Amino acid sequence: MTEKSNIDNLFENLKDFKAKSPSSGWANVSEKVFFNNIAANLRRLTVKTGDYLWDNIAKKLLWHNFLHFSYSTFNIYYLTAVLLVSSLLFLNFSGNNNTPLLQYSDNLMAIQPKANQVSISVISNDETTPPIDNNAITKNNLNSPNKSKLTTSSNTKAEKHLLETIDNHRNTPSTQPTNTQTPPVAKKKKSLKLQTEIKQPLFKATPKEKDFLVVDTFKVFDTIHYYDTLAVIQKNNLKINDIDKGYSFNFYFASLFGKSNFSSIENPSLADTNNKAIHGAMSISGGIDFEMALSKKIFLQTGIGLFKLSEDFSYKSTKLVVDTNVTPYYTSNTFYMYMDKPYHKTDTRNINPVVTYIHHSDGSITTDTTWYYKIDSVEVILKDSVLYTDKDTTYETVYDTIIQHYFYEYANRYTYLQIPLIFGYKFGKGKLTYTVSGGIINEFFLNAKGRGISFTDAYEVVDVGKEFPFMKYNVSYYLGAGIEYKLENNISFFAEGFYRKNANNAFKKNFVLRKRFANYGIKTGIKVHF
Amino acid sequence: MDSLEKIIKGCQQNKMKYQKMLYDKFADLMFAICLRYAKTKEEAEDIFQDGFVKVFKHIGNYSFTGSFEGWIRKIFLNTAISHFRANSKNYFHAEYESMENYLPPAVAFEELKYTEEELLSVINELPEGYRLVFNLYAVEGFKHKEIAKLLDIDVNTSKTQLFRARQFLKARLIALSKQKRIKVDDRKK
Numbered sequence: 001m002t003e004k005s006n007i008d009n010l011f012e013n014l015k016d017f018k019a020k021s022p023s024s025g026w027a028n029v030s031e032k033v034f035f036n037n038i039a040a041n042l043r044r045l046t047v048k049t050g051d052y053l054w055d056n057i058a059k060k061l062l063w064h065n066f067l068h069f070s071y072s073t074f075n076i077y078y079l080t081a082v083l084l085v086s087s088l089l090f091l092n093f094s095g096n097n098n099t100p101l102l103q104y105s106d107n108l109m110a111i112q113p114k115a116n117q118v119s120i121s122v123i124s125n126d127e128t129t130p131p132i133d134n135n136a137i138t139k140n141n142l143n144s145p146n147k148s149k150l151t152t153s154s155n156t157k158a159e160k161h162l163l164e165t166i167d168n169h170r171n172t173p174s175t176q177p178t179n180t181q182t183p184p185v186a187k188k189k190k191s192l193k194l195q196t197e198i199k200q201p202l203f204k205a206t207p208k209e210k211d212f213l214v215v216d217t218f219k220v221f222d223t224i225h226y227y228d229t230l231a232v233i234q235k236n237n238l239k240i241n242d243i244d245k246g247y248s249f250n251f252y253f254a255s256l257f258g259k260s261n262f263s264s265i266e267n268p269s270l271a272d273t274n275n276k277a278i279h280g281a282m283s284i285s286g287g288i289d290f291e292m293a294l295s296k297k298i299f300l301q302t303g304i305g306l307f308k309l310s311e312d313f314s315y316k317s318t319k320l321v322v323d324t325n326v327t328p329y330y331t332s333n334t335f336y337m338y339m340d341k342p343y344h345k346t347d348t349r350n351i352n353p354v355v356t357y358i359h360h361s362d363g364s365i366t367t368d369t370t371w372y373y374k375i376d377s378v379e380v381i382l383k384d385s386v387l388y389t390d391k392d393t394t395y396e397t398v399y400d401t402i403i404q405h406y407f408y409e410y411a412n413r414y415t416y417l418q419i420p421l422i423f424g425y426k427f428g429k430g431k432l433t434y435t436v437s438g439g440i441i442n443e444f445f446l447n448a449k450g451r452g453i454s455f456t457d458a459y460e461v462v463d464v465g466k467e468f469p470f471m472k473y474n475v476s477y478y479l480g481a482g483i484e485y486k487l488e489n490n491i492s493f494f495a496e497g498f499y500r501k502n503a504n505n506a507f508k509k510n511f512v513l514r515k516r517f518a519n520y521g522i523k524t525g526i527k528v529h530f
Numbered sequence: 531m532d533s534l535e536k537i538i539k540g541c542q543q544n545k546m547k548y549q550k551m552l553y554d555k556f557a558d559l560m561f562a563i564c565l566r567y568a569k570t571k572e573e574a575e576d577i578f579q580d581g582f583v584k585v586f587k588h589i590g591n592y593s594f595t596g597s598f599e600g601w602i603r604k605i606f607l608n609t610a611i612s613h614f615r616a617n618s619k620n621y622f623h624a625e626y627e628s629m630e631n632y633l634p635p636a637v638a639f640e641e642l643k644y645t646e647e648e649l650l651s652v653i654n655e656l657p658e659g660y661r662l663v664f665n666l667y668a669v670e671g672f673k674h675k676e677i678a679k680l681l682d683i684d685v686n687t688s689k690t691q692l693f694r695a696r697q698f699l700k701a702r703l704i705a706l707s708k709q710k711r712i713k714v715d716d717r718k719k
Contacts, residue, residue, distance in 0.1 A: 031696075031700065038668070039669045041649070042562075042646075042650075042669045043669055043670075045566075045650075046558035046561075047561045047565055048558055049557045049561045053578060053579060057579050057583060058546065058550075060583045061549065070544050072543060072544060072545075265591070265605055266591075268611070509590065509591065510591065
């Protein structure tokens with residue numbers, strides 16, 4: 001007890017003990033407090049924003065919403081559907097055989113079949129209409145209305161229908177006067193009326209047919225201008241083939257290049273690691289497209305193809321594997337009885353690591369690091385008796401740490417079935433024409449092979465086909481520009497440079513990674529017209 | 531006033547009305563975050579716009595678990611980091627020598643008062659790497675290990691950047707304080 005009191009008294013003296021604080025102590029404390037206050041203020045700091053920022057964001061959102069499918073907003077998919085339906089309706093009505101090519105007025109009188117041309121002159125059959133000077137008309141490549149039935153060889157339905165209609169019309173009895181002896185004064189007066197009447201539409205032509213209508217004027221009696229509408233149907237002419245034979249099958253093969261990066265809101269570092277591991281590789285696609293001309297210059301392509309998207313996966317990771325082997329060995333000395341209240345004395349010693357490099361036949365290197373710990377436990381019992389125990393136990397623990405280097409190299413392949421829907425514009429004349437095109441490609445996921453980095457263990461890789469939830473259906477934008485060279489009458493070679501990019505995320509919504517594949521490519525092929 | 535949950539659900543259905551409401555609710559707070567990470571107001575506006583577009587793009591992923599403010603803040607933070615990754619190179623390697631001039635004397639900071647605008651302007655003066663690490667550590671409360679992982683740098687680099695950022699800020703704030711005192715003295719005279 002005495003001993004305890006003394007010790008307590010000794011430390012009681014420390015109660016009022018003061019030590020001089022470091023000179024910079026308060027400065028350091030206040031600095032920390034100050035920065036903490038700054039941080040707290042900054043964390044809740046608000047700054048008024050300008051309205052124009054919302055306008056910019058709203059514009060970006062509108063554009064984003066337009067490019068992504070949603071049931072509730074008008075977007076590119078709806079637009080494409082509308083365009084497609086409109087095109088089909090247009091093709092349906094314009095291609096109807098029951099629809100007359102030309103709706104003639106009763107004014108049709110003269111027909112000129114000449115070689116590969118059919119000329120139609122239109123003159124009012126009103127009795128007040130001045131007679132036609134056949135000679136004058138002949139000068140302008142028009143024939144007499146009494147000319148025999150047309151015999152022009154016509155192959156296309158359009159030509160046949162046109163000529164039949166004209167023949168039928170000519171065979172109907174006409175009340176038109178044949179007297180050509182009208183006095184010149186009267187001619188002039190009445191011809192003015194004629195000119196007015198002719199301004200009315202004499203027939204209605206579809207936009208496709210309008211491309212072939214040429215309106216010109218010619219003079220009758222040297223004073224009056226008549227309007228002459230020529231329906232020109234030329235055979236074996238490239239332009240005609242483009243329209244009347246405006247269908248083709250395009251057989252193509254394309255090589256694509258480019259690298260697409262992953263992104264992730266939830267785990268950007270995983271996206272970065274994957275991006276470092278994945279490198280662009282050449283992808284391919286091939287298939288057959290059906291092309292139809294919507295007008296002289298505009299065409300629509302659709303078809304079916306296979307798109308094999310490729311990426312190279314090359315990833316190197318270093319993993320620590322700790323293999324702990326404990327090899328105890330035990331040495332006992334004499335055991336004594338009457339043991340009570342023992343205590344342990346532990347002495348631990350570190351032994352420096354031993355690093356061994358192991359070269360493998362496949363070129364990889366593993367490092368084997370070995371640490372030794374020796375634990376020397378001494379159990380001692382000291383009692384005021386003659387009996388004592390001294391037990392010396394020695395454990396030798398060996399920690400064997402292996403650094404494993406992994407090299408993963410795979411060729412990732414993602415296969416899609418693709419159905420394009422592409423509108424194009426054609427320009428240029430002759431054998432060489434130029435095209436620009438744009439549209440969408442519907443992609444249906446078929447399979448994926450390859451590797452990606454594991455989401456849970458950055459040292460491991462996973463099978464993308466099993467672990468990455470690919471969207472079953474994607475849409476890509478397509479933009480292209482190319483050339484077409486006519487090899488034969490119905491065979492062309494074409495080449496097109498293009499860019500395509502996913503409009504949507506290639507993976508399902510809840511997946512941690514996002515990616516839109518984007519590629520540049522060159523497409524070449526043969527176009528067979530029919 | 532609609533509840534936050536209703537606004538978020540409206541945004542998830544891509545309704546512009548609710549997007550604007552969400553914007554109004556968080557714009558000022560998020561813009562302040564952008565200003566802290568950006569060097570200029572223009573940069574902050576870029577980050578701000580990109581951040582909100584990302585928020586609306588991915589708001590469908592928000593599952594109403596956890597704080598929405600934390601979620602949106604994280605998106606802005608990642609947007610800011612991505613922005614610097616894209617626009618800056620080697621921003622973690624500012625010359626140490628240049629910092630020597632900024633080493634400040636030990637001063638008791640309780641005497642100094644600064645407005646929030648002054649604090650923001652001083653933070654904006656920080657070199658990019660310092661600013662990023664300081665914001666992440668001091669304001670957002672990240673640990674050095676987390677910062678290192680987030681920015682793909684070494685833990686020690688993060689610590690060094692923070693140390694230098696603090697030295698820089700101290701020096702600038704003391705200088706600012708002196709300027710303010712001189713102005714006050716001039717007015718008294």
